[in-house]
Amino acid sequence: MIKKLISEKEINSKIKELSNTLYQEYKDEEVVFICTLKGAVFFTCELLKHYKGDARLEFLRVSSYSGEKSSGKVELNLSISEKNIKDKNVIILEDIVDTGHTLKFLKGYINDMSPKTLKIVTLLDKKERREVSIDADYSCFVIDDLFVVGYGLDYDQKYRNLPYIGVIQK
Ligand code: IMP
Ligand code: MG
Numbered sequence: 001m002i003k004k005l006i007s008e009k010e011i012n013s014k015i016k017e018l019s020n021t022l023y024q025e026y027k028d029e030e031v032v033f034i035c036t037l038k039g040a041v042f043f044t045c046e047l048l049k050h051y052k053g054d055a056r057l058e059f060l061r062v063s064s065y066s067g068e069k070s071s072g073k074v075e076l077n078l079s080i081s082e083k084n085i086k087d088k089n090v091i092i093l094e095d096i097v098d099t100g101h102t103l104k105f106l107k108g109y110i111n112d113m114s115p116k117t118l119k120i121v122t123l124l125d126k127k128e129r130r131e132v133s134i135d136a137d138y139s140c141f142v143i144d145d146l147f148v149v150g151y152g153l154d155y156d157q158k159y160r161n162l163p164y165i166g167v168i169q170k
Contacts (some may be wrong), residue, residue, distance in 0.1 A: 001168075001169045002149065002150070002159070002162065002166035002167065002168055003166055003167050003169050004095055004164050004166050004170065005143070005146070005148060005164075005165045005166055005167050006164060006165040008151075008164045009047075009151050010098040010153060010163065011123075011140070011141075011165065012029060012046055013036075013049070014048045014140045014141065015043065015047050015051045015123075017040075018066065018121065018138060019047050019048075019050035019052075019150045020050070020052075021122070021138070022047075022051065022053075022091070022138075022148055023051060023052050023053045024041060026053055026089055027053065027087055028053060028054060029053070029054070030053075030055075030056065030087045030088065030089065031051075031053060031054065031055055031056070031063060031088075031089045031090075032043040032055075032057075032058055032084060032085065032089065032090045032091070032115075033047070033051075033055055033056065033057050033058070033090055033091050033093055033157045034046060034058045034059070034060050034090060034091065034092045034093060034110070035057065035058070035059050035079065035093050036059075036060050036062065036092065036094050036095070036102075036113050037059055037060065037094060037159065038061070038105065038152065038154070039094075039095030039096065039152045039153050039154070040093045040094055040095040040123070040152060040159075041152050041160075042122040042151045042160075043093055043095060043139075043151070043152060044057070044067045044093050045153075046060055046093075047093065047121075052071065053164045055104060055117055056065055056084070056088075058080050058081045058084055058085075058090075059080075060075040060076070060078055060079070060080055060106065060109075061076070061078035062074050062075065062076055062077060062105065062106065062165075063075050063077055063113045064101060064102055066092070070087060071129070072099070072101040072132075072168070073101075074101055074102050074105035074106075074166035075128065076105075076109065080113075085110060085113040085114070085115050086114050087114065087115070087116045088115055088116055089094070089115070089116055089117045090110060090116075090117065090118045090119070091114040091118075091119045091120075091121075091167040092106055092107070092110060092118070092119070092120045092121070093121055094106075094120065094123070094125050094136065095120045095122070095123040095124065095152050095153050096120070096122060096123065096124040096125070096126065096133075096148070097124070097125050097126065097130075098126050098129050098140070099130060099131040099132065100102055100131060100132040100133070101102070101131065101132060103120060103122075103134050103136070104134050107134065108118065108124060119137040119138070119139045120135075120136040120137050120138075121136060121137060121159075122136040122138070122139050122140070123140050123141065123152075124139070124140065124141050124142075124143055124144075124148065124165070125139035125141070125142045125143065126142075126143055126144070126145055127142055128144070129145055129159075141165075145161065146167050147167065147168065148165050148167055149165075149166055149167075149168060150162030150163070150164050150165045151163065151164060151165050155168060
């Protein structure tokens with residue numbers, strides 16, 4: 001059974017608000033949004049549907065081989081061409097920041113391609129789980145140390161299609 005933690009309505013209204021905040025920052029400057037697969041897919045679609053500015057869309061895929069505990073080893077599975085990043089305003093869209101290892105890797109990877117600006121935006125943030133000191137520029141929701149699923153997030157590739165964020169009840 002899944003217990004609902006954040007409703008679809010709450011999520012979508014927060015994302016819409018964030019989309020407007022980002023537009024106020026960048027106005028008519030081009031922004032390259034990077035969706036980190038697979039978890040950030042729903043978040044990316046909802047954010048971009050409401051974004052009023054000049055938006056481009058790219059995809060990245062990383063996986064972390066963590067087992068029970070995060071080892072901090074992050075591997076790139078789908079890369080981005082440097083010409084799409086260099087001298088551009090870039091925003092990385094993440095589903096959730098947990099230990100911070102993935103985000104640290106992503107930030108380094110994109111920064112090496114010399115973007116004009118770089119910001120990190122995440123749907124969920126488990127602040128108390130951080131192992132490396134790194135933060136997103138915007139988090140829609142800060143949550144407790146719970147394993148959540150839905151709205152793109154999975155447990156063993158399941159539950160991504162739930163329209164809300166929930167917690168699996170044992
Ligand atoms: P980090 O490197 O520990 O920050 O892990 C980030 C990645 O772990 C996320 O992008 C997710 O793919 C996964 N993850 C962390 N916490 C959760 C969770 O509660 N539910 C689903 N996936 C999670
Ligand atoms: Mg992820």
